[in-house]
Amino acid sequence: DAGVTQxxxxxxxxxxxQVTLRCSPISGHKSVSWYQQVLxxxxxxxxxxxxxxxxxxxxxxxxxxxxxxxxxSSELNVNALLLGDSALYLCASSSGQRAFYEQYFxxxxxxxxx
Amino acid sequence: GQQLNQSPQSMFIQEGEDVSMNCTSSSIFxxxxxxxxxxxxxxxxxxxxxxxxELTSNGRLTAQFGITRKDSFLNISASIPxxxxxxxxxxxxxxxxxxxxxxxxxxxxxxxx
Numbered sequence: 001d002a003g004v005t006q007x008x009x010x011x012x013x014x015x016x017x018q019v020t021l022r023c024s025p026i027s028g029h030k031s032v033s034w035y036q037q038v039l040x041x042x043x044x045x046x047x048x049x050x051x052x053x054x055x056x057x058x059x060x061x062x063x064x065x066x067x068x069x070x071x072x073s074s075e076l077n078v079n080a081l082l083l084g085d086s087a088l089y090l091c092a093s094s095s096g097q098r099a100f101y102e103q104y105f106x107x108x109x110x111x112x113x114x
Numbered sequence: 115g116q117q118l119n120q121s122p123q124s125m126f127i128q129e130g131e132d133v134s135m136n137c138t139s140s141s142i143f144x145x146x147x148x149x150x151x152x153x154x155x156x157x158x159x160x161x162x163x164x165x166x167x168e169l170t171s172n173g174r175l176t177a178q179f180g181i182t183r184k185d186s187f188l189n190i191s192a193s194i195p196x197x198x199x200x201x202x203x204x205x206x207x208x209x210x211x212x213x214x215x216x217x218x219x220x221x222x223x224x225x226x227x
């Protein structure tokens with residue numbers, strides 16, 4: 001079975017621009033979470049969606065938004081990009097219930113803001 | 115925000131040696147997860163622990179859920195070069211939103227052949 005897939009792999013944007021990152025969960029998984037990972041740190045939680053509804057939001061500004069589609073894929077949008085938004089953006093999926101905690105990560109999208 | 119403290123920050127060992135690392139928190143966790151991340155890749159789930167005192171193995175890896183519920187340990191036996199990477203502990207945030215995972219800063223493992 002295919003794992004979590006993310007696109008694009010790499011992205012270079014300019015300050016002030018907007019970016020959309022995409023994620024497809026493992027088949028059968030209904031929950032998708034987004035994390036930001038900066039160099040030297042562990043992933044930091046941004047959002048979780050389950051059955052197309054937002055279930056959790058981390059301490060990120062309103063410039064960050066996300067949504068989940070009927071096929072459980074998800075998009076993360078970041079507006080008005082800042083240099084500090086440069087990071088690896090990770091998507092993780094889980095099947096739900098107790099296994100909410102067992103999140104399986106994709107390879108990430110490396111975003112560079114110049 | 116909630117911090118998970120991992121130690122050591124980095125380890126340099128010889129192939130064949132055993133490795134021990136740990137993760138501590140000031141808050142009680144009901145679940146502990148251990149992940150490994152290779153450069154340029156996403157973290158890979160190694161072991162999930164759900165009960166205080168639980169000891170779970172995955173091949174040469176063994177993890178334990180501390181009885182205080184504020185710590186967890188990961189051991190790797192007979193290390194090999196492909197064990198190189200960053201090991202993260204994680205758990206559901208104690209501050210509600212149980213699906214939100216908080217991560218430590220990682221232990222970077224280097225294995226010399």
